[in-house]
Amino acid sequence: MDKHKLFEDIYDSLKKEKVPKVDLHVHTNWTDGENSVFEMHEEACKKSLSHIFFSEHSRKSSSDWFFEFTKQVNSLPKEKCNSISGTEVKILDFDGNLDLRDEFFTECGLVMASVHRFPGETNEDFKFKKNLDKDKVEKTEFDLMISSLNNSKVDILGHPFGMTIKRFGYYPDDKLFDEVIKLCAKKDKVFEVNYRYHKNPKQLIAKCLKHKTKISLGSNAHSKEELGKILEVI
Ligand SMILES: [Zn+2]
């Protein structure tokens, strides 16, 4: 799989206002999804998708199941739909380190880095939403995202500002999205437009095109019904 070509093709389609038939954010029952790798692939074929990225959650502490998962993905037939194996991992700190096992990295066609926690948070902190103001939340998430752009292992920045939006219920100003999108272009990283988190996918795509930033489209599908949802809103 030539990832540069994939993202060039997606960009060119969107520029021509054509919807590329891809879903690059998919989870399966290897972690918190409902369906198997095989069922998701079958559904992707049914929906005439050309590419799906099996962006399974993994951690440094994950056991060897990940190798079995990538083996399954790599065994899928490619005639109708190309499957990419890889992982969605947490950005650990403000130095851009990832919660990613080195042995898994070599198995990945793509790596997506996402903010899922703020550094130093405990499970308790996470459960009870702390009373953080909008500026503080946005700034923390922004700094974490930007730090990950310096990590050469990262291909895609997953659901930018997802934590600010979903967990804290704040929607970042346009200017902040612009900043992140511009920095993605500068660092040659792909900005994900995510069905589950972003309320303005079309606007985000327009911003990416304006700043010549590569774009990924993800439904964050945890079931076959959710596969391809992002394509209905762009
Ligand atoms: Zn995520």
Ligand SMILES: [Zn+2]
């Ligand atoms: Zn995800």
